[in-house]
């Protein structure tokens with residue numbers, strides 16, 4: 128029988144061995160994305176580094192896999208940093224992001240000897256300088272600049288509007304100079320460069336080029352006004368992936384190659400140099416490699432909707448409820464049957480918005496069938512919750528016909544353990 132295999136393992140075997148709902152990653156797909164990014168993000172004019180934005184999905188197994196490919200890590204919390212530490216990744220390749228790092232998180236990162244803090248605002252800069260001095264720890268810093276580029280994506284995941292909560296707006300020279308001058312005085316902290324990130328799931332290459340061009344002009348201005356040159360520049364991540372048939376994103380490797388070439392040309396024109404160009408893909412590294420397998424439970428017709436209820440829902444994937452995100456799915460054991468019925472795929476959470484796919488044509492479904500949603504590898508598990516006290520699913524890596532558990536299913540007991 129024709130069926131869907133992930134990493135060479137069929138969905139029924141995965142469901143029987145690990146239960147459902149289940150997150151499954153095709154390990155070879157992740158490695159290919161990592162390889163493509165590292166190979167194509169390179170230049171003979173400056174150093175380059177690919178950093179994985181681990182908010183998309185973090186786990187010790189994944190961090191080990193990516194570290195072995197030479198990739199660095201963007202973390203935004205003590206928790207993500209802890210995961211990187213447990214995976215034993217090189218701390219010099221860790222970048223600590225976030226717009227409200229606590230003192231405790233800053234101290235943890237300083238003590239761990241991370242490579243870079245990406246400073247979000249003036250207050251954070253002052254706290255970091257004070258804490259580094261108190262602990263006698265040195266570190267490098269990138270300052271996050273909001274270049275004010277509006278990219279075509281969902282409003283909730285744009286980060287570069289002038290009033291965005293992230294970074295310092297490019298026109299706010301008072302705050303930018305304040306950070307630069309403060310860091311100049313610090314014996315422990317060195318300003319290594321600047322960072323920008325314009326949003327997520329951006330499909331048009333033009334927005335990235337605009338942001339890069341704006342940041343290079345900004346570097347030229349910093350050279351003129353502050354004598355800063357040959358700094359590092361991070362252009363963030365945000366590269367879109369394919370969720371549904373209409374999505375046609377530029378492949379990650381191609382995007383990386385284009386951005387490097389664009390940067391080389393823009394730098395030449397503007398007369399500034401950089402020592403390193405950094406990019407931070409999250410979604411594009413893991414999104415399309417991830418699948419969620421559910422078991423179909425009850426079904427019902429309500430109004431003109433044919434509901435399929437699955438054994439998970441917004442608690443394991445909130446993206447449709449939050450951003451109207453679209454997905455596609457199959458019944459993996461009815462792979463070769465003609466789609467003939469329009470279904471609404473809903474979860475078991477107690478919320479009307481608990482929908483995973485609003486409308487999709489599938490072959491006739493029955494209770495007990497498996498249902499597999501594609502491209503759930505980014506911001507699925509990482510944004511999962513315990514709503515209604517459903518446990519987070521297990522996560523599995525599959526490769527060459529073998530599957531291995533990398534995160535256990537959360538049990539009632541796991542939740543009860545936190546009670547006092």
Ligand SMILES: Cc1ncc(COP(=O)(O)O)c(C=O)c1O
Pocket residue numbers: 180183201224324326327328363364365366407408409410411505
């Ligand atoms: C600072 C920063 N870098 C990188 C990313 C990764 O974004 P994406 O997963 O869209 O590639 C994000 C998230 O949008 C981010 O906030």
Ligand SMILES: N[C@@H](CCCC[NH3+])C(=O)O
Pocket residue numbers: 182284327328446505506510
């Ligand atoms: N979590 C979002 C994107 C935000 C990316 C992080 N700044 C998503 O699922 O698409």
